[in-house]
Amino acid sequence: MKNIIFITTLFALAVYADAPWQPNVRVSTQVPWDTLDQGESCFDVCGDSIFAVCNTAQRGTDPNDPFAYSLDHGKSFIQIPFVDEKAGSTWQTDPVITVDDSGHLHMLIQFSASFFNHYLSRDGGKTWCDTSRINSSTGVDKPWWVFDKNEIYVVWQQVNGATGIYFARSTNYGVSFSDTRIWDKTGICALAIDEKKVLHLAVGSFGGTLSYRKSTNKGATWSAEKQLGNQSTYETGYGDRAPINSITACKDVVFITWVDNSLNGSWEVNGIRSTNGGETFGQKFVVNDITAGGQCKGYAHFDCYGGLHFIYYHTPQWPVSQSSIYSVRYQYSKDGGATFSKSIRLTDAEWKSHAEFMGEYHVVRSDSQYIYAVWADGRNPDNNDLYFSKALLSDITAKMPDATAPASPRHLCMPSLCRGEAIITVSGCRKPFEIIAFDASGRIVKKLYAGKSTAPVRVKLKNTDVPAGILFIRLQSENISEVGRMTVMK
Numbered sequence: 001m002k003n004i005i006f007i008t009t010l011f012a013l014a015v016y017a018d019a020p021w022q023p024n025v026r027v028s029t030q031v032p033w034d035t036l037d038q039g040e041s042c043f044d045v046c047g048d049s050i051f052a053v054c055n056t057a058q059r060g061t062d063p064n065d066p067f068a069y070s071l072d073h074g075k076s077f078i079q080i081p082f083v084d085e086k087a088g089s090t091w092q093t094d095p096v097i098t099v100d101d102s103g104h105l106h107m108l109i110q111f112s113a114s115f116f117n118h119y120l121s122r123d124g125g126k127t128w129c130d131t132s133r134i135n136s137s138t139g140v141d142k143p144w145w146v147f148d149k150n151e152i153y154v155v156w157q158q159v160n161g162a163t164g165i166y167f168a169r170s171t172n173y174g175v176s177f178s179d180t181r182i183w184d185k186t187g188i189c190a191l192a193i194d195e196k197k198v199l200h201l202a203v204g205s206f207g208g209t210l211s212y213r214k215s216t217n218k219g220a221t222w223s224a225e226k227q228l229g230n231q232s233t234y235e236t237g238y239g240d241r242a243p244i245n246s247i248t249a250c251k252d253v254v255f256i257t258w259v260d261n262s263l264n265g266s267w268e269v270n271g272i273r274s275t276n277g278g279e280t281f282g283q284k285f286v287v288n289d290i291t292a293g294g295q296c297k298g299y300a301h302f303d304c305y306g307g308l309h310f311i312y313y314h315t316p317q318w319p320v321s322q323s324s325i326y327s328v329r330y331q332y333s334k335d336g337g338a339t340f341s342k343s344i345r346l347t348d349a350e351w352k353s354h355a356e357f358m359g360e361y362h363v364v365r366s367d368s369q370y371i372y373a374v375w376a377d378g379r380n381p382d383n384n385d386l387y388f389s390k391a392l393l394s395d396i397t398a399k400m401p402d403a404t405a406p407a408s409p410r411h412l413c414m415p416s417l418c419r420g421e422a423i424i425t426v427s428g429c430r431k432p433f434e435i436i437a438f439d440a441s442g443r444i445v446k447k448l449y450a451g452k453s454t455a456p457v458r459v460k461l462k463n464t465d466v467p468a469g470i471l472f473i474r475l476q477s478e479n480i481s482e483v484g485r486m487t488v489m490k
Contacts, residue, residue: 016348017345017346017347017348017389018330018344018345018346019344019395019399020391020392020395020396020399021330021344021345021346021348021389021390021391022389022390022391023348023389024347024348024349024377024387024388024389025074025075025076025077025387025388025389026077026380026385026386026387026388027052027068027077027079027374027385027386027387027388028066028068028077028079028385028386029077029079034079034383034385035382035383036056036057036058036062036064036066036383037056037057037058037354037355037357037358037383037384038054038055038056038057038066038359038376038383038384038385038386039054039055039056039057039355039357039358039359039360039376039384040054040055040093040094040095040359040360040361040362040376041053041054041359041361041362041363041374041375041376041386042054042095042096042097042361042363042374043097043363043365043372043374043388044097044098044099044105044365044441045099045365045366045367045370045372045441046099046103046440046441047440047441047469047470048071048072048073049069049070049071049099049124050069050070050073050074050077050372050388051067051068051069051097051099051105051124051125052067052068052069052077052097052374052386052388053065053066053067053068053082053095053096053097053107054066054095054359054376054386055092055093055094055095055359057355057356057357057384059091059092059093060090060091063083063089063090063091063092064081064082064083064092065081065082065083065092065093065095065109066079066081066082066386067079067080067081067082067107067125068080068386069124069125070388071124073390074372074388074389074390077388080125080126082107082109082128084109084111084117084119084131086131087109087111087117088111089111089112089114089115091111091112092109092110092111093109093110093111093112094108094109094110094141094142094143094361095107095108095109095110096108096143096144096145098145098146098147099441100147100149100150100173101147101149101150101439101443101445101467102173102467103467104120104121104122104173105120105121105122105124105125106118106119106120106121106147106152106173106174107119107121107125107128108134108143108145108154110140110141110143113138113139113140113141113159113160114138114139114140115133115134115135115138115140116133116134116135116140116143116154116156117131117132117133117134118131118132118133118134118152118170118174118177119131120173120174130174130175132170132174132175132176132177133177134154134168134177134179135156135166135168135177135179136179137158137160137161137162138160138161139158139159139160139161139163140156140157140158140159140166141156141157141159142156142157142187142188142189143155143156143189144156144189144190144191144361145191146191146192146193146199147193147443148193148197148218150171150172150173151169151170151171151218152169152170152173152174152177153167153168153169153191153193153199153218153219154167154168154169154177154179155167155168155189155191155201156189157186157187157188157189157203158181158186159186162181163184163186164181164182164183164184164185164186165181165182165183165185165186165187165189165201165203166179166180166181166182167179167180167182167219168180169218169219182213182219182222183203183213183222183225185203185205185208185211186203186205187203187204187205187208187211188203188204188205188242188243188244188245189201189202189203190202190203190204190245190246190247190256191247192247192248192249192254193249194249194250194251194254194277195250195251195436195444196216197218198214198215198216198249198277198278199214199215199218199219200212200214200247200249200254200278201213201214201215201222201247202228202245202246202247202256202258203245204243204245204258209227209228209229210227210228210229210245210256210258210272211225211226211227211228212225212226212228212254212256212278212281213225213226214277214278223278226278226281228256228272228281228284229270229272229284235261235319237267237294237319237320237321238320238321238322238324238353238356239296239313239315239320239324239326239353239356239358240259240267240294240296240297240313240320240358240360241356241357241360242259242360243258243259243260244258244259244296244297244298244299244360244361245257245258245259246258246298246299246300246301246363247300248300248301248302248308249277249278249302250302250306250308250336251306252274252275252276252277253273253274253275253302253336253337254273254274254277254278254281255271255272255273255300255302255308255336255337256271256272256273256300257269257270257271257287257298257299257300257310258270258298259295259296259297259298263286264291265318266293266294266295266318266319267294267295267296267318268286268288268291268294268295269286269287269288269295269296269298269310269312270284270285270286270287271284271285271286271287271300271337272284272285273336273337273338275336287300287310287312287331287337287340288312288314288329288331288343289331289340289342289343290314290329290343292316292318293314293315293316293317293318294314294315294317294318294319294320294324295312295313295314295315296312296313297312297313297358297360297361297362298310298311298312299311299312299361299362299363299364300337300364301363301364301365301366302336303366303371303393303442304366304367304368304438304442304472304474305393305474305481305483306336306481307332307333307334307393307396307397308332308333308334308336308337309330309331309332309364309366309371309396310330310331310332310333310340310364311328311329311330311331311346311362311364311373311375312328312329313326313327313328313329313358313362313375314326314327314328314329315327322352322353322356323352324352324353325350325351325352326350326351326352326353326358326378327345327347327349327350327351328345328346328347328362328373328375329343329344329345329346330343330344330345330346330373331343331344332396332397334397346373346389346391347375347377347387347389348389349377349379350379351377351378351379352378353378353384354378354382354383354384355384358376358378358384359376362374362375362376365441366393366442367440367441367442368393368438368440368442368472368483368485369392369393369394370390370391370392370393371390371391371393371396372388372389372390373388373389373390374386374387374388375387411426411427411428411429411475411480411482412424412425412426412435412473412475412482412483412484413425413426413427414473414484414486415486416485416486416487417486417487417489418461418463418471418486418487418488418489419463419489420462420463421460421461421462421463422460422461422463422486423458423459423460423461424448424458424459424460424461424473425456425457425458425459426449426456426457426459426475427456427457429453429457429475429477429480430452430454431452431477431478431479431480432450432451432452432477432478433449433450433451433452433475433476433477433480434447434449434450434451434475434476434477435447435448435449435450435459435473435474435475435476436448436473436474436476437461437466437471437472437473437474438471438472438473438474439467439469439470439471439472440469440470440472445466445467445471446465446466448461448473461486463488463489463490466488467488468488468489468490469487469488470485470486470487470488471485471486471487471488472484472485472486473485473486
């Protein structure tokens with residue numbers, strides 16, 4: 001009897017994610033999309049709403065991009081299969097989804113290798129009211145995008161005709177796009193935008209190089225190419241098909257990850273960072289702290305406080321096969337990727353993939369309170385499904401041994417409600433500082449102040465200058481980071 005109790009206890013421990021990650025929630029639970037092998041997920045967060053989309057391994061035979069939304073902060077999800085029968089193509093793939101500064105939902109769907117469509121929803125994905133074409137010529141693959149208020153920036157590789165990296169821009173929330181060829185190479189694109197509205201682009205290729213360029217004028221011109229490292233011949237395998245990269249930027253730090261197998265013959269997630277806005281980069285290094293087996297599908301993300309979050313898939317087996325066991329692990333950095341905490345497991349199960357294809361992109365998002373993740377998971381019989389989890393940022397910074405929680409407010413004073421106008425006061429801050437307003441999803445709404453003053457600083461905020469709803473006001477200096485919450489009423 002003692003042995004039975006001991007075994008049961010071990011099993012119970014094994015089915016929980018490491019704290020502070022919460023129990024995993026299944027995103028896909030209803031027919032028909034729960035009968036498909038889901039992968040390549042993207043999602044975004046707006047207040048208590050979470051919007052997720054993915055493709056499937058059966059996308060060539062079952063046209064469907066499973067879309068789901070949660071209105072209770074990820075406790076449960078409602079699924080709607082997204083199919084555009086007017087597109088003239090039954091191959092729907094590579095979806096990307098984002099909420100804009102007005103709370104409207106935007107989605108990109110790739111149809112075969114022919115074209116991308118942009119879709120807009122004003123009711124949280126229940127209906128899609130506007131559709132527009134993004135690219136002007138066929139032969140497209142691996143799109144990614146970022147938003148800046150009403151402007152959308154999209155990158156992809158062109159694989160037919162005039163091949164290369166293409167860039168498209170919309171200045172009217174996606175009503176129309178203009179595209180241009182910006183690079184003569186091809187590869188997997190990763191795109192980020194920083195607080196100064198600088199675009200950062202990383203492109204990686206099979207058996208080629210990882211390269212970087214940036215634009216300081218909304219993509220009109222781009223800096224000279226920087227080659228950041230070689231990628232050896234990449235051996236795809238069960239569970240991963242491409243050396244996916246990611247890029248994120250905060251202040252002067254640019255952090256890039258990509259998958260490589262040049263160091264020990266198995267997959268590892270490499271990282272490289274710049275501390276001067278992409279002008280120069282340091283040496284590449286392995287980001288994942290577990291190097292046994294294989295690591296892939298790495299993704300890095302800065303939160304609005306400057307904390308760096310990193311997830312990756314881990315399998316203890318190498319080479320990988322149909323019997324390989326996977327989980328998703330998480331690491332945190334308080335210093336922009338100079339050092340990372342010991343990894344923890346954010347999945348509360350380990351699984352075998354039911355298909356060779358688990359997708360390629362799986363991303364991390366954050367707002368002012370939580371870090372969120374969605375991934376493809378094979379724990380259920382027969383199919384890979386999407387799962388979701390989140391963790392409080394305050395718990396992350398408290399739990400990680402090399403992290404420090406943001407300071408308690410001492411210098412920032414403001415009302416909790418703004419109706420008409422509000423006065424924000426900063427005192428006792430002797431070094432240069434800035435005050436920035438963020439919305440609930442962590443996006444910058446307005447820069448309120450930047451400078452230095454020995455006397456108390458009073459900043460007037462008018463409710464007509466910012467959107468209604470929850471705003472987070474951040475005071476940031478060399479040695480101070482404080483955040484206050486304000487509700488804006490119209």
